[in-house]
Amino acid sequence: MSEMNPQPAVCLLSGGMDSAVCLAQARADGFAVHALSFSYGQRHQVELEAARRVAQAGGAADHRTVELNLRTLGGSALTDDLEVPKARDEAQIGAGVPVTYVPARNTVFLSVALGWAEVLGARDIYIGVNAVDYSGYPDCRPEFLRAFEALASLATAAGAEQGAQFRVRAPLLDLTKGGIVQRAFDLGVDLGLTHTCYDPWVHPSGEVRSCGTCDACILRLKGFAEVGAIDPISYCDPQER
């Protein structure tokens, strides 16, 4: 691929650790990265601010945020007022579909990414799903990603008229959380810019502090522990909150 005129790729970017590493991998693979975030009725805009920082620091060619109010349809602790589970062990986190599952979320996100890819003339879509996630979320499994590729060629004008094949690239798919932290270090990603927590708290000073006890925080901290590193973001003192 020419370094002067890199091919475009679309990269889904939540602002979390995984998508930040995914974006860096897309850049390392030689693509001009068009980062795509969603404002989908999240309870916290903190995620979108992290996405903006990550896109900028990661050298994205472009970053757009699509408003998509899935809250209208209900069904998840991330968009509804259901309680986010706390202090579960890894076996509990891995068992079944979690209440934080947003119905058909990755299908919706990949579909919008596909639309943007078609506008850009891109054929590659990066998504930061991984081995830990797909134990609980059906739309993180490899067979789901392959089915989406099959759909993409049938769904688009590029596929119908030029036989274009789309690739869904999931470079973190087989990595553990520790492997993702290591990959971040290898690619020079500043994980201090990322946000992971489902239930963050804003300290009176304005600093965002992660809870440390939701499933997402537990998996993140496990990743750092696996490689013997310290997470640079701030966590709550439960007594202070």
Next chain:
Amino acid sequence: MSEMNPQPAVCLLSGGMDSAVCLAQARADGFAVHALSFSYGQRHQVELEAARRVAQAGGAADHRTVELNLRTLGGSALTDDLEVPKARDEAQIGAGVPVTYVPARNTVFLSVALGWAEVLGARDIYIGVNAVDYSGYPDCRPEFLRAFEALASLATAAGAEQGAQFRVRAPLLDLTKGGIVQRAFDLGVDLGLTHTCYDPWVHPSGEVRSCGTCDACILRLKGFAEVGAIDPISYCDPQER
């Protein structure tokens, strides 16, 4: 299916003639219809007002509108400021992908419908695509709809945990525009409530008038002509506009 406790189905509802007939067909098939519309950066809110009227008149159990600002990504005369083509003949309308094509639109719409279906416990999704549309829009073809069904079972918790199969029902697929108008009459759909035009004009009186010359108007009028009926909606006098 019990008339007392009808199964839920999700029906995509644009406010146009086709989706109005599709909703009526879903009701006639015995479903409790959950109608789903999108506010996706349309140039005209007229469509959404029509969707609201159609859902109410058609006896939908529920009607929700999801905000989805695809305009952020560009690429279509329906969401951008590209010019809507006028006064084309049927051969021109049928040739190639039209500029009014919104990239991956039906993929995005079906994905959100799938998410709602999962929340509702529904397995059936109705979409009003038809034989005329799929000549130009890749995501109106039967092979696209089958690929989406395959994806849906892999994408969802219901599919992963209970082996649920989703059905994308496209009852207008093989109908001509004339056939759709006839079906509307057979099912008692008031086509005067629907809106089709890509480029409507609001008369100083407040009445919405369709242009009569965009591709959508041409196909609609052809449908009425085929069955020897008069379209009840208002059209512009070009000299007055």
